């Protein structure tokens with residue numbers, strides 16, 4: 020049976036091999052592609068083992084195989100998105116050259132639907148259109164493109180339905196999948212990667228979605244690669260070529276129509292009335308190793324069946340043809356010919372405005388972002404206001420004022436951490452959109468900052484006023500204005516701190532713990548629990564004291580409250596009255612040589628510093644990841660060369 024392998028594949032491929040250089044579109048080839056990860060004992064475990072293949076304009080390639088066989092890894096490797104802990108070896112060429120796939124050239128639809136759950140389908144796609152499509156397109160053109168794409172994906176009936184999340188039931192899983200696809204095909208990219216585009220869709224929806232994607236591919240000679248789990252026979256037939264993997268090895272690469280013949284000739288004919296793709300997957304799934312029925316009533320173990328098929332493919336004429344085609348593409352395609360379809364994206368100002376608006380709407384609709392916090396602040400301020408009600412101006416009120424202000428600086432600002440889960444969700448969306456090049460890091464930071472200002476102002480003013488006037492802190496609107504402004508500055512600072520944490524620690528539970536820990540240290544260093552002069556002095560006071568924003572916030576709040584007031588002095592032997600300035604220097608050991616406005620300016624300066632730092636971290640990570648991967652690939656290559664010698 021094995022002798023007949025070559026002849027079984029001959030003639031089954033309908034790949035182009037002549038006149039490639041005259042063709043437009045994207046030719047993607049990969050040759051001897053290996054991807055490895057570190058295993059538990061310090062060695063390297065291969066995920067992809069020497070894969071070779073190609074995909075051409077107008078074609079849709081299906082990557083299939085059992086769960087964990089490396090489908091997503093192959094997609095990620097081809098799209099240049101592998102994790103930094105993986106190492107890649109082999110050659111991936113775009114139109115015959117080592118080109119970076121940029122915005123407008125390629126798009127990637129991830130397996131998880133990371134969408135803004137508070138938006139409707141129309142809003143999600145339209146905001147995305149505004150971000151991705153160039154400023155040269157009018158608003159109405161962008162709207163039209165968004166609506167046409169929604170229609171293409173069969174979502175017109177759900178157009179005004181919210182995507183839905185933990186608090187609101189919205190779209191079904193399959194509809195969310197289609198929204199994700201809509202967003203990525205808005206720019207009509209020349210190369211499209213789809214990770215499980217039909218997961219969660221029923222067979223009719225899968226068919227319609229895939230046939231629309233295939234139409235898109237053929238319309239403008241787009242190149243499409245999709246990993247797919249369990250296509251129905253109708254969907255399977257839509258694909259032009261199939262890359263069948265098992266444990267990172269190629270079992271079959273060639274036209275979908277010839278796969279049946281390949282399996283039959285190797286002794287695994289597809290039984291009548293069975294979906295061919297189900298048959299292939301069952302034949303090569305070794306997770307539940309069972310005997311596979313071979314032709315003529317014979318049975319073989321799955322492992323043996325896979326080895327046989329892999330070896331058979333390697334020695335087949337089909338494999339030679341694929342290699343030949345990969346070489347032809349490399350030699351004939353003009354390296355510089357990567358066309359960019361929508362390479363022009365919206366400008367910085369448009370991105371900032373759209374992101375501000377989108378984020379503002381999301382914050383308004385997501386109760387977990389600010390509204391819950393607003394309610395808690397109201398309750399807290401009512402509590403603080405009643406506990407410290409009408410604080411008076413006797414000697415005992417000095418300590419009480421200090422305590423209540425410290426509570427405001429530490430706990431009330433600490434609570435800003437509560438919005439972190441919602442913020443982490445927004446960061447996930449940012450990461451997906453950023454990976455696909457929809458907009459820049461700076462636009463995101465500006466958008467997030469501007470959209471949060473109205474909510475933070477509201478929280479500082481309304482509950483703040485309730486607490487301020489119930490307690491009876493220093494009279495005068497300018498004093499209250501300073502109090503509210505400093506509270507606002509502290510809250511936006513904590514949010515900026517959490518932005519840094521989220522850039523470095525994307526998991527929100529870990530993020531909350533990290534953020535809470537950092538704030539705990541800062542509170543301790545703020546100069547209240549241990550007065551400034553009593554702090555240890557390794558070099559110049561305790562360094563944490565200067566880094567902690569609580570120091571400046573405390574100073575600002577205290578100066579605002581105490582300066583201008585006079586209290587009776589009950590200390591034996593002292594004068595009968597004590598001024599606010601004396602309290603600041605003697606009791607609280609604060610530096611009064613500069614004004615409270617300097618303190619607030621320092622806090623606002625820290626806000627800017629923190630936001631710039633998060634920009635730097637995100638940018639740095641983006642730059643660092645490819646560098647690390649490049650270095651690792653180089654060292655892996657050197658090691659292999661040495662081993663070969």
Ligand SMILES: Nc1ncnc2c1ncn2[C@@H]1O[C@H](COP(=O)(O)OP(=O)(O)OP(=O)(O)O)[C@@H](O)[C@H]1O
Pocket residue numbers: 056066084085086087088089090091092093102104105246248
């Ligand atoms: N960055 C990584 N670090 C460690 N292991 C990884 C990494 N990426 C992938 N793997 C492992 O490689 C194997 C293949 O993973 P991959 O996600 O590519 O499979 P898949 O075929 O897409 O699976 P599924 O169909 O279930 O999504 C899995 O065992 C996975 O755990």
